[in-house]
Amino acid sequence: MFKINHPLKLPFWREVAIVAMTCALFCLSCTAKRSFTSIPPVKLNKAVTPVIKQIDRIDVASEFKKVFEARHLAFNYPDRIDSFYKINNYQPVLVPRFMPKHELQTLEDYLMNANLHGIAPDVFSVSRLKDLLENYGNKKTRTKEREVYRNTMELELLVADVMIKYSTAMQFGLVDPTRVYTNYSTPTLRPDSTSVMQVFEVRDIKAYLESIQPKEPDYLALQKALKAETGVENDTLYRALVVNLERLRWKNKPVAGKYVLVNIPEFTLSVIDSGKPVLSMKVCVGEPIPNKETPQLASMIYSVQVNPVWNIPESIAGNEIIKYAKRNRYYFANNDINVYRNGKQVYDPESIDWKTEETGAYSFKQQPGEQNPLGRIKFLFNNESSVYLHDTPVQSPFKQDVRAVSHGCVRVEQPLNLAYALFGKGDKFDQIKKAMANGYPKAKYIGLPVKIPVWINYCTAKVDEKGKVHVFKDIYGLDDALYRKISFPFSQLY
Structure with missing residues (x-):
């Protein structure tokens, strides 16, 4: 030797x-x-x-x-x-x-x-x-x-x-x-x-x-479903399983024991505690239109605003609010919307000719009330897209199967139940409940004692506890984009 x-x-x-x-x-x-x-x-x-x-x-x-x-x-x-x-x-x-x-x-x-x-x-x-x-x-x-x-x-x-x-x-x-x-x-x-x-x-x-093999139960369940799948590569189920296995390999899941999970394609919100859902409800998400899609993000819910004021985004003001005002000069008064020019409130907006006025210097805030699209409460967390979870006075969309109807924010079906899941019993939750029921609403911020992570995710396939595979509509076309990317040789992926 x-x-x-x-x-x-x-x-x-x-x-x-x-x-x-x-x-x-x-x-x-x-x-x-x-x-x-x-x-x-x-x-x-x-x-x-x-x-x-x-x-x-x-x-x-x-x-x-x-x-x-x-x-x-x-x-x-x-x-x-x-x-x-x-x-x-x-x-x-x-x-x-x-x-x-x-x-x-x-x-x-x-x-x-x-x-x-x-x-x-x-x-x-x-x-x-x-x-x-x-x-x-x-x-x-x-x-x-x-x-x-x-x-x-x-x-x-x-x-x-x-x-x-x-x-x-x-x-x-x-x-x-x-x-x-x-x-x-x-x-x-x-x-x-x-x-x-x-x-x-x-x-x-x-x-x-x-x-280094992934061992999370959700991943193993999708692997088992993929192994049983006999379809070809252009099969919808096969592609959904492949791209969602990739998503589960990403290290982006909150590490906290308790967090709020929104799955955009499923139109659902769940509160996860110690790995198990303790609350689930329907949500409405952004339309599949550029600048209206709900973003994928993770942040920390730090406060709620009961009877919130809606700071109307510039995009909505320019594309919608001004158009309504051109047709009806009393639109702002009828909808409890305050008008500001260069930060100073305009007390007679009906005198403005919106057909000729340059609107770039104006901003708009809708006051609390039944007409406010944020409903009675919004849940606040920092993010670069200026979106949040909120109530809504319009309940009919929750009866639809496809609930991509918002401007990007997430409308929740059971806002009071969500507040209870986050705050628990105590004075703060009692304040929230009382303020939401007030016939003369006033905006009020109530901070969470402990910040709770929120994870807005995009998952189009999952396996339930009975082993049944559920595939959700790829409303934003993100499955196709990801599948094309991972189908290339590895050297082209980065």
């Missing part, structure tokens, strides 16, 4: 050939199974990782560059991979560590089963990995030390790249949602240098790959 670390200084071609021959002998001994910061150097196990020294006959840095340049465009993190091997003297690390125990075959098996996650295996270059593993150790590829080194590093770089890709996909998703959707402002954890480079610390491939 050859020793990897020989005390004598062997000629380069012998040293490299010994490594390749050792790995090849192990490979041939049994049948292969087929079913954004600087990177610190990794502490390598010198007993199993050969050091390929630079000698006069071959410049390993130059040879590494040639191999790297030929393949780096397919890598997702080429700079980090390049930095790692430079710091570690262009040594192969993963191949000599895993080849003797046939662990690279285990890697191949996991990649081949990526379709169980709704991902095409070739997203992870599995065909090329299979070819390189089958050809590795071939006598024709190791007649010269240069070819030995290049072949070893080509396999090495591919293994490093696909391990990073697979690890990232399982733990964070294939794509960054902020690069797919423009109306997405949910904080979503993305891989950093530590998570990307952790593959170089792995000592047991099977244990590592198993540890």
Whole structure:
């Protein structure tokens, strides 16, 4: 048996050939199974990782560059991979560590089963990995030390790249949602240098790959449904399962034990406590029209305003309110809307000729009352889209199956019940209940003792507790956008 670390200084071609021959002998001994910061150097196990020294006959840095340049465009993190091997003297690390125990075959098996996650295996270059593993150790590829080194590093770089890709996909998703959707402002954890480079610390491939498999019940239920799905790729159910598995891989779920969840395509709101829904109700969401769609976001509900004042957005004022005023000069008085010019209230808006007046300097606020579209209460949370949850005086839309009727805010069916779920028993809830029933409403803010997360999400497929798959209408066309993105080769996803 050859020793990897020989005390004598062997000629380069012998040293490299010994490594390749050792790995090849192990490979041939049994049948292969087929079913954004600087990177610190990794502490390598010198007993199993050969050091390929630079000698006069071959410049390993130059040879590494040639191999790297030929393949780096397919890598997702080429700079980090390049930095790692430079710091570690262009040594192969993963191949000599895993080849003797046939662990690279285990890697191949996991990649081949990526379709169980709704991902095409070739997203992870599995065909090329299979070819390189089958050809590795071939006598024709190791007649010269240069070819030995290049072949070893080509396999090495591919293994490093696909391990990073697979690890990232399982733990964070294939794509960054902020690069797919423009109306997405949910904080979503993305891989950093530590998570990307952790593959170089792995000592047991099977244990590592198993540890990063998504294990949440919702994910496993969708996986089971996908496995049972016999449709083709253009099948509606198949596509819905694939894109929602991807959404569940994103790390954007609130970590708090209690939070408010709005699922836009399902038109529902749920209060989740310790992983279980304690309150559910219908909601109305934004119309499928640009600038009216309800955004995906996450924030913290910090207060309610009982008998709220509606600060009418500029878009609604320009497109709707002014048009009504042009037809009826008493429109503002009839609807309890105060008019402001450059921040100062105008007390006789009926005297303004809205057909000729420049309206850019005006703003509008609708006072509390039965005509106020916010109803008796709104739930406040910071967000860049200026949306919130609120009551509504118009109840008929809740009888519809498709409830995409708002300007972007979320209208809730049972606002008092939602307030109770957030505040619980006590003086503050009693104040809310009394103020909402007041025949002479006045706006009043009541702060939550503890802020509660709100998560407005977009999920078009889920499995209920009986195992039945429910698919909801993709009202904003977001499934199509995501499916197109994850159908491309991995290198084009970022």
